[in-house]
């Protein structure tokens with residue numbers, strides 16, 4: 049079970065907003081500081097480790113840039129979305145950031161409430177209201193990657209890429 | 216049993232079975248992997264020790280070409296040494312074969328009917344115009360794909376779009392996309408399949424605009440039925456290619472079937488910051504003043520686009536205070552446009568015609584926007600900050616509309632400049 053304080057965002061949020069162009073050539077530790085710089089300046093400083101993002105439809109639309117890595121590096125525990133752009137979802141899997149689609153989640157939470165996420169049955173609980181929702185199950189192999197640090201540790205273990213310290 | 220859609224068939228065949236349905240995970244061998252310059256940026260790239268199939272890898276530098284800064288130059292150096300080390304034969308570096316990856320793939324018919332193709336970049340669904348299952352997969356997945364030669368896809372549900380009839384004068388498939396984005400919204404986790412009797416009037420450039428822009432609908436795959444227009448194009452550009460076109464079953468199980476009467480589409484406009492649920496008929500916003508007009512990108516840097524732009528501005532002058540920047544999708548298109556006289560028509564009117572690259576579309580160079588500026592673009596994205604300063608406003612429309620607006624200095628319906636049908 050994962051539990052955390054909820055931050056809320058809307059529909060159709062693009063990766064351009066999470067990783068603005070001028071930061072794309074910067075190291076990942078700097079990239080994470082630019083998340084939502086244009087639309088919610090100051091937010092990254094308020095994020096605490098284990099916080100949960102609750103978002104609307106079509107989250108992560110747009111560019112393939114590694115914005116999921118920035119969310120992971122901010123220490124966020126999980127992303128819960130009405131729906132997630134398929135390419136963004138792949139980046140969540142491959143960078144080891146837990147992300148689940150959960151219809152109704154946007155309505156079920158206010159910002160600041162706390163959420164519990166159960167990965168044995170893919171349900172989500174609002175601790176304040178007691179509302180429980182059913183998420184879209186994540187296939188086992190993908191969940192393993194999300195929870196195991198993504199795809200790079202596996203490629204390292206198989207000797208397919210050279211080892212470097214993780215970012 | 217219910218019949219299969221094109222994507223279900225291609226993925227099913229590649230996964231070694233016929234039985235795939237929405238919700239399944241397909242583990243497949245990849246027919247073509249395309250690496251781009253951003254893959255080689257230090258924060259994205261990992262030194263690989265093995266490449267599964269060097270002959271199935273193409274490397275195209277596109278986002279920032281020629282290198283505008285040291286970081287990009289470093290990425291280009293890293294890519295060249297990767298290409299040498301693993302004996303990759305197809306590298307599109309600065310020069311004659313330069314272009315945006317999706318356009319280079321189309322120019323050379325690297326994408327083939329029935330094939331599975333991956334690239335980091337989100338607009339890889341562009342290859343669907345070729346009846347090819349092309350998909351953007353992100354940086355880490357690319358490293359997985361080149362080293363193992365395999366990947367996975369979640370099989371999504373498919374929406375079938377039947378295109379009927381013919382577009383009117385001054386209307387293009389960019390307007391069709393803007394209409395779809397406004398009317399139907401996002402298509403997250405869904406495939407788009409295009410067919411219908413309207414296909415015969417749509418050339419490959421027009422089709423590619425639609426499949427490329429499908430990324431903005433968050434579609435998984437966007438794929439066209441095969442027909443003679445496609446097969447002739449592929450045979451001409453890639454005569455030795457071996458491929459098998461894939462047709463949908465007549466009783467394929469679609470989530471929904473929608474028909475679009477092409478003759479009823481009018482010029483459309485996306486308002487700044489978003490496309491999904493944010494488009495209106497152009498006539499409702501005409502008159503808005505602009506400082507920059509951009510024609511280019513993987514969706515609208517085609518030869519058709521340069522032809523239309525030249526036709527609109529030919530013999531006229533760009534409005535004072537407006538910058539018209541035109542970036543061909545590839546140097547091959549650039550050369551063809553030179554031969555056809557489009558480049559000189561554009562330059563005489565006052566346009567800057569740049570080398571082929573992503574350029575202003577990606578906001579990295581060749582037309583970055585300043586604070587509070589207004590731009591109208593025929594490229595792929597109008598997100599806040601996409602093309603430069605976050606306070607800049609980016610409207611999106613067809614190339615014809617962008618060119619007409621550059622001439623008048625305000626957002627303008629292209630009808631008065633064009634009377635013939637434009638695909």
Ligand code: SF4
Nearest residue numbers: 512513573576577595
């Ligand atoms: S032209 Fe624009 S959308 Fe297309 S690949 Fe380049 S940056 Fe991406």
